[in-house]
Amino acid sequence: MTEYKAPLRDMHFVRDELLGLNGYYQSVTDWHEVTPDLTTAILDECAKFCENVLAPLNRVGDIESCQCQDGVVTTPTGFKQAYQQYIDGGWPSLDVAEQHGGQGLPHSLGFAVTEMTGTANWSWQMYPGLSKGAINTVLIHGTDKQKELYLTKLVEGTWTGTMCLTEGHSGSDLGLLRCKAEPTADGSYTISGTKIFISSGEHDMAENIVHIVLARLPGAPAGTRGISLFIVPKFCVNDDGSMGERNAVLCGALEQKMGIHGNATCVMNFDGAKGYLIGEPNRGLHCMFTFMNTARIGIAIQGLSHAELAYQNALTYAKERLQMRALSGAKLPGKPADPIIVHPDVRRMLLTQKAFAEGARMLIYWTSSYLDIMTATTSDTEREEADKLLGLLTPIAKAFITETGMEAANLGMQCFGGHGYIAESGMEQNVRDAHIATLYEGTTGIQAMDLLGRKILQDQGESLQILAKIAGQFCVEQSDNEAMKEFVEPLESLMKEWGGITMQIGKAAFSNPDEINAACVDYLMYAGYVIYAYLWAKAAFVAQTALSSAPAEEGFYTAKIQTARFYYQRILPRTRCLVQTMTAGVEGLTNSGWDEFDLQYA
Amino acid sequence: MTEYKAPLRDMHFVRDELLGLNGYYQSVTDWHEVTPDLTTAILDECAKFCENVLAPLNRVGDIESCQCQDGVVTTPTGFKQAYQQYIDGGWPSLDVAEQHGGQGLPHSLGFAVTEMTGTANWSWQMYPGLSKGAINTVLIHGTDKQKELYLTKLVEGTWTGTMCLTEGHSGSDLGLLRCKAEPTADGSYTISGTKIFISSGEHDMAENIVHIVLARLPGAPAGTRGISLFIVPKFCVNDDGSMGERNAVLCGALEQKMGIHGNATCVMNFDGAKGYLIGEPNRGLHCMFTFMNTARIGIAIQGLSHAELAYQNALTYAKERLQMRALSGAKLPGKPADPIIVHPDVRRMLLTQKAFAEGARMLIYWTSSYLDIMTATTSDTEREEADKLLGLLTPIAKAFITETGMEAANLGMQCFGGHGYIAESGMEQNVRDAHIATLYEGTTGIQAMDLLGRKILQDQGESLQILAKIAGQFCVEQSDNEAMKEFVEPLESLMKEWGGITMQIGKAAFSNPDEINAACVDYLMYAGYVIYAYLWAKAAFVAQTALSSAPAEEGFYTAKIQTARFYYQRILPRTRCLVQTMTAGVEGLTNSGWDEFDLQYA
Secondary structure (H helix, E strand, O other), X not given: OOOOOOOHHHHHHHHHHHOOHHHHHHXXXXXXXXXXXXXXHHHHHHHHHHHHHHOOXXXXXXXXXXXXXXXXXXXXXXXXXXXXXXXXXXXXXXXXXXXXXXXXXXXXXXXXXXXXXXXXXXXXXXXXXXXXXXXXXXXXXXXXXXXXXXHHHHHHOOEEEEEEOOEOXXXXXXXXXXXXXXXXXXXXXXXXXXXXXXXXXXXXXXXXXXXXXXXXXXXXXXXXXXXXEEEEEOEEEOOOOOEEEEOXXXXXXXXXXXXXXXXXXXXXXXXXEEEEEEOOOOOHHHHHHOOHHHHHHHHHHHHHHHHHHHHXXXXXXXXXXXOOOOOOOOOOOOOOOOEHHHOHHHHHHHHHHHHHHHHHHHHHHXXXXXXXXXXXXXXXXXXXXXXXXXXXXXXXXXXXXXXXXXXXXXXXXXXXXXXXXXXXXXXXXXXXXXXXXXXXXXXXXXXXXHHHHHHHOOOOOHHHHHHHHHHHHHHHHOOOOHHHHHHHHHHHXXXXXXXXXXXXXXXXXXXXXXXXXXXXXXHHHHHHHHHHHHHHHHHHHHHHHHHOOOOOOHHHHHHHHHHHHHHHHHHOOHHHHHHXXXXXXXXXXXXXXXXXXXXXXX | OOOOOOOHHHHHHHHHHHOOHHHHHHHOHHHOOOOHHHHXXXXXXXXXXXXXXXXXXHHHHHHHOOEEEOOEEEOOOOHHHHHHHHHHOOHHHOOOOHHHOOOOOOHHHHHHHHHHHHHHOHHHHHHHHHHHHHHHHHHHHOOHHHHHHHHHHHHHOOEEEEEEOOEOOEOOOHHHXXXXXXXXXXXXXXXXXXXXXXXXXXXXXXXXXXXXXXEEOOOOOOHHHHEEEEEXXXXXXXXXXXXXXXXXXXXXXXXXXXXXXXXXXXXXXXXXEEEEEEOOOOOHHHHHHOOHHHHHXXXXXXXXXXXXXXXXXXXXXXXXXXXXXXXXXXXXXXXXXXXXXXXXXXXXXXXXXXHHHHHHHHHHHHHHXXXXXXXXXXXXXXXXXXXXXXXXXXXXXXXXXXXXXXXXHHHHHHHOHHHHHEHHHOHHHHHHHHHHHHOOOOOHHHHHHHHHHHHHOOOOOHHXXXXXXXXXXXXXXXXXXXXXXXXXXXXXXXXXXXHHHHHXXXXXXXXXXXXXXXXXXXXXXXXXXXXXXXXXXXXXXXXXXXXXXXXXXXXXXXXXXXXXXXXXXXXXXXXXXXXXXXXXXXXHHHOXXXXXXXXXXX
């Protein structure tokens, strides 16, 4: 079974030393009491809960799975009790605005809770995690009455929420969905249809579940312009807030999946269920996109979780497992063999996991700091810039962190040799759980199209320019720093190359829009590697600065610089491949001999 | 559930058109009757068995797994019957020499059977597959009496075999093994100890199982020089060949694994079991290495299997699944959406799987043709050269094909979107099954050390020079072929670079042997990509030549050239990354802050 120790030191490094979040919180009136002491206390408390309560349930969830009997779902042993502890601790309300019953703490702090709960037990974390979508929907788009009836309990956590979007024939293409909403005399709607892949769709951990459902009104336009959002509660809610009758929404079945078995992935049948319109008619997708960034960062954290869990456990194993001798001579001659951590190839695998996990942590907290700015700033310019950066960074974070997180999970398993394949190690579960992250909440391909097709090519490169300015500023500040040259020179070169490639692809796309889809995934991965290069350079600088004052934690900071160097030497060269493949063009993908096999073009 | 259609057209392309195996068979006296008609008939018959009997059992095996009760193992429904059909069809004896009761057909034909049975149902294929190691052990190293008692039934398939090497504390490092062999008065030995991860270790498909066990004689030297090989049958065999008493070897438990559930992975307890020395004392590992190439090619096929299964099913899905529209305008406007195969990003994923599956097929049959030469040739020079090439190609085939096979399996699942994560699709099973291939029969790291540390750097680059000569010859033959320029120029450049890099690493290793382990995996992957470049260039040339005579199968040959082009444009650039990372050196891997955590060097 895998073990989890909350990586608090690294979390503090990223939050306090790299990003200066404590300083930022202090600069915001509403966050004056979010002191370093408070933050530390919150993270420590969360760490204990995650290590002692959630992590031991991770394997339980995988073994027991959820059970469904006549629409009643039982979660794995201990999940329900853990959830009660979670809401007793006030965790669900952490970063919800005070005016809506929350504690009003910054999103960047909320994501730290997601990191720890998610790494300890991603399946479990999806129960409170899916509630956030429902909370945001009601909070941003709900009427006062809807907020009164649903928001308080959702924010407390006594009720949970789900997002019901996907249907059998409509996943990436939500415009195809068919669920129907018919108006009734009392202003509510009758919802009919079937949704699939509904995470946390039904369970035994809360007295009510608030489903947010995409459905089509009668006479609505076809496609994405005809989709509306509805609140469909498991139990109807009376005007006075008390629970009413059971609504006609039922879990028809649980999906048999590759992993995340502890989470109930449901087929939800709406059989004339009572629903309530939220937001304007036919503006459903638009409403949902208002909190798309928050949702995507939440899933990006899954990539971090699996990389971190892989790294921690592979590192422990590599120090204990004795096999063979270092080629340069036995390192522990008194033992029957050397611990495998002496082998450079094993260190390569460990360092790759470390670089991806710590890089992901930096990107996630950096991205989430722009969510903080969006919440807190009074400056329109600052908000606009934060919004543009979020738009750029979020799809990259979601796709890049989940893809590299899966690679790290694979490497962690590989470090265990044959034992990694055995269930007891927990390493193969980590791989199975990781595999969903590149698929849901928008596949890697969907994120890439959002990045290149929408964010980059539709705003005349504005957001990329903002990013380039930030990275460029950093490089200029380092221009006299000889010790930073090994990072800054490649980084400057990459930022310049990135701009050039973007223009090249944009030009090709002008003649043939298919060039965008041909380039987009490689483009996104390239972007991710370059952004990590910026973050690792920053991390190296922070570590160098700390080392110059001879700190007690010399080992920690030295390792930070060495990992940055490893990143530049062993991972960043992937950009040399991507720079070629992303400009290879659509021509080489158009013909392949498949067209003769039954694919008839109209 | 995944479906399987034996890719006979491509198998014939590789075997007959690319490699000219039919012509080679005819040139060997013993193989005169291995005509194209016979080969085609054999492949067709095997294909039917695999498609109709084995493939439908693939999911059954995953769902039911094997069961163990008091050491008695039951295999999944249908496995036993399928095995009976397999031995009734004479398949186990196909490529065993006639003098040993086999059909004496070439190994390259035997591997075609492995490809098809393995892709249809890898878990099932491991039952007859593991027998091959036992067959080779007895065949090459057994006394006449041992051959008489064990070989016939193994070759018929009425008995199966296993290879019992691994122990809890000794996997990659076989020198650490502890199983004991004590001599007894009658010349047999008493075997005691526990082996783990024994594939096909116990089952209900054959009346006897012949375990080949590595164990240590009393007073044997420590490490790898003190290991001997023993035959330990499940039922002892009387002098007249009849089955005797049950031996003291028992399946203690079945491992719970990530995949290949249909195969019984056993803990085998030897409680004073009767064993018979095979080969010279203390020469056990050496004996096993005599057929290491055959074993490794067999596992390399697993990478091909999962890539092929992924590709076939992802291609079918991509043609049927309607989501979104091509950016350049609807391709099937009459349908609610376009099939996802119109999207360039999906085609990129499909072409990657295709390039890896077809590339693997070429490498496997090409490598196996050298096994044919080793069997058939009367020329010492030819045998020596074949042996050297086998030594070079085999670890590359094993590691590169299984690593890229896993990538292809992942991509196949990704093509299905969220549905790929659902058990019913069969795509997630394919990924789970694929994951063991980079681990057993020597991890990727072990293959890489064998390639770089032993094969390349210990023979003064001789084997690499033989390979370079072959590729170089091909390039020279194409020097006037304008249509081949796009392949030949990069290929020549890569072969030259490969030689240079090898010298550079060799030089560094001279000063510090750890440089080998620091470079080896990236080196092996680089070698694999370059070898595929050679094979894809050859394939393009064969296709071009075929096209020049306006064949009926224009689509097939055109697709071949386009896939070769895709390989060069979209995959081969990975060498631009590897050429940097493999020469990054061991320095960047030596320190990482781990040494402060409990690792005390002596």
